[in-house]
Amino acid sequence: MIEPRVLLGVVTGAHGIKGEVKVKTFTAFPEGLADYGPLTTEAGHTLDVETLRPAKADEAVVRFAGVADRNAAERLKGQSLYVPRSALPPPDEGEFYLTDLIGLSAEDAAGQVIGTVKAVHNFGAGDMLEIEFPDKKTEFVAFTDANVPAVDIAGGRVVIVLPAYTEGEA
Amino acid sequence: MTRSVWKGPFVDGYLLKKADAHRGSGRKDVIKIWSRRSTVLPQFVGLTFGVYNGHKHIPVLVTEDMVGHKFGEFSPTRTFHGHSGDRKATKKEG
Numbered sequence: 058m059i060e061p062r063v064l065l066g067v068v069t070g071a072h073g074i075k076g077e078v079k080v081k082t083f084t085a086f087p088e089g090l091a092d093y094g095p096l097t098t099e100a101g102h103t104l105d106v107e108t109l110r111p112a113k114a115d116e117a118v119v120r121f122a123g124v125a126d127r128n129a130a131e132r133l134k135g136q137s138l139y140v141p142r143s144a145l146p147p148p149d150e151g152e153f154y155l156t157d158l159i160g161l162s163a164e165d166a167a168g169q170v171i172g173t174v175k176a177v178h179n180f181g182a183g184d185m186l187e188i189e190f191p192d193k194k195t196e197f198v199a200f201t202d203a204n205v206p207a208v209d210i211a212g213g214r215v216v217i218v219l220p221a222y223t224e225g226e227a
Numbered sequence: 228m229t230r231s232v233w234k235g236p237f238v239d240g241y242l243l244k245k246a247d248a249h250r251g252s253g254r255k256d257v258i259k260i261w262s263r264r265s266t267v268l269p270q271f272v273g274l275t276f277g278v279y280n281g282h283k284h285i286p287v288l289v290t291e292d293m294v295g296h297k298f299g300e301f302s303p304t305r306t307f308h309g310h311s312g313d314r315k316a317t318k319k320e321g
Contacts, residue, residue, distance in 0.1 A: 064310050083312030093313070151318050155311035176308050177316050182287040182301040184316040199275070199286045201319045203255065208318070220286060222277055223249065223256040 062097070062139035063156050066090050066117075071130035077120045078130045079112065080138065087111035090119065093144040098136045153208060162214045163188050166206075174215060188217060236266035236295070246271055259284050263299030278302035288319070 066080040082090050090096070091106040098104065105122040112118050124130055148154055155177045163172045163186075175189040177200070184200040198204045198217055207216040230237070239262040249258055250270075257277040272291055277284030278298045285302040287293075293301065 063313065065312055083310035083314075085312070085314050089313055145313055148315050152315045153318070155314045155316055158316060159311060177311070178306070179316070180285065180287075180301050180303055182285075182289075182293065183319055185286060196283070197285050199288055199319070200316055201288070205318060220275070220277075221256045222284065223245075223254070223258050 061142040063142055063145065064137055064139055065093070065096065066138045068133045068136045068138065069116075070134050071127050072118050074127045075120070076124040076126050076130045077108075077118050078124070078133050080117050080119050082115050082117055087113075087115065087117040090117055090138070093140040096138040096140060098138065104133075104138065153210070157210045158186065158208070158215070161208075161210070163217045164214050166216060166218060171217065171219075186215070186217075236268065238262075238265040238268060243268075243270075246274055249274060257284070257286050260298065263297065263302065265298050267293045267296050267298060269294050280304045 065084055066082040069079045069081050071077070072079045080090060084090055088109065088111060091109045096104045096106065106119055107122050108120045110118050121133070124133065142156065145154060158174050158177050161174045162170055163174055165171050172188045172190040174186050175195060176187040178185055178187060178197070185197045186200055186205065187195050187197055189195045196219065198219065204218050204220060205215055206218060209215070242260060242262055242265050245258055245260075247270075249256070255275070257275045259277045259279070261279045263278060267289055269291075271289045272294065273289065275286055275288045276298060278287050278301060280302040281304050287298065287301045
C-alpha cells in the first residue's frame with residue numbers, strides 16, 4: 058500500500074546565483090518546511106534542506122543539498138515537495154490535521170452518510186468544516202463538540218449534527 | 228475617517244431584538260442575519276450568528292475577542308481552497 062503524502066510546498070523559482078530556491082509553503086509557518094525530515098518530489102527524488110529562511114508569510118528561501126548553482130536551482134522550478142504523512146507528529150488532544158479531516162465521510166447521529174468533508178476553514182471565528190452533500194451543495198458547520206460530536210480518523214468518518222437556523226429579519 | 232465616539236457603535240436594530248429574544252429563550256440555534264455592517268456588541272458574546280456572505284450563512288460563534296469588529300469580517304465573500312499542509316484544526320467545546 059502506498060503511504061499517503063502531505064504536500065508542504067512548491068518550488069516557485071531560483072533565488073540568487075548560489076543555488077537557493079524560493080518555495081511557496083503550505084505549512085502553518087514557513088520554517089515548518091524543514092521540520093519533518095527530507096522532502097520528496099512528485100517523482101520520488103529526495104531533497105535535504107541545508108538552509109532555510111522565511112521570506113514572506115507563505116514563502117521561504119531554501120538551499121537544498123547538492124544544488125550549488127542557479128542552473129541547478131532553476132531545474133527544480135515547479136517541483137512539489139512532500140513528506141510522508143507518518144512524519145507529522147501526533148496532534149494534541151482535541152487537535153486534528155486538516156489533511157486527516159478532509160475527505161472523511163460525514164454521517165448523522167444515526168450513522169446515515171450525509172456527505173463528505175470538503176475543506177476546513179477558519180475565517181476568524183474558529184475552525185469550521187465545509188460539508189459537501191451528494192447534490193454538490195455545501196454547508197459550513199462549526200468544529201465544536203455540539204456540531205461534531207465524534208471524529209473517527211481511523212474509521213474515516215465524522216459525526217455531524219447540522220445546526221438549526223432561526224430566521225432573522227432582513 | 229473614524230466614526231465619532233458620541234454616536235456609539237452602529238448595529239441594526241433588529242439584531243438587538245433578535246439577540247435579546249434568543250438569549251431569553253435559551254436556545255442554541257444559529258441566528259440567520261444579513262447585516263454584515265453591524266458591530267459585534269458585548270451582549271452578543273456566546274450566541275451563534277449565521278452571517279450571510281451573498282451565497283450562504285456562515286456560522287459565527289461570537290467570543291469576547293470579536294467585540295468591536297463587524298460581522299462581515301468573519302464571513303468572507305470569496306473562499307480560497309488552499310493546500311492543508313501541516314495545519315491543524317482545534318475542536319472547541321460548546
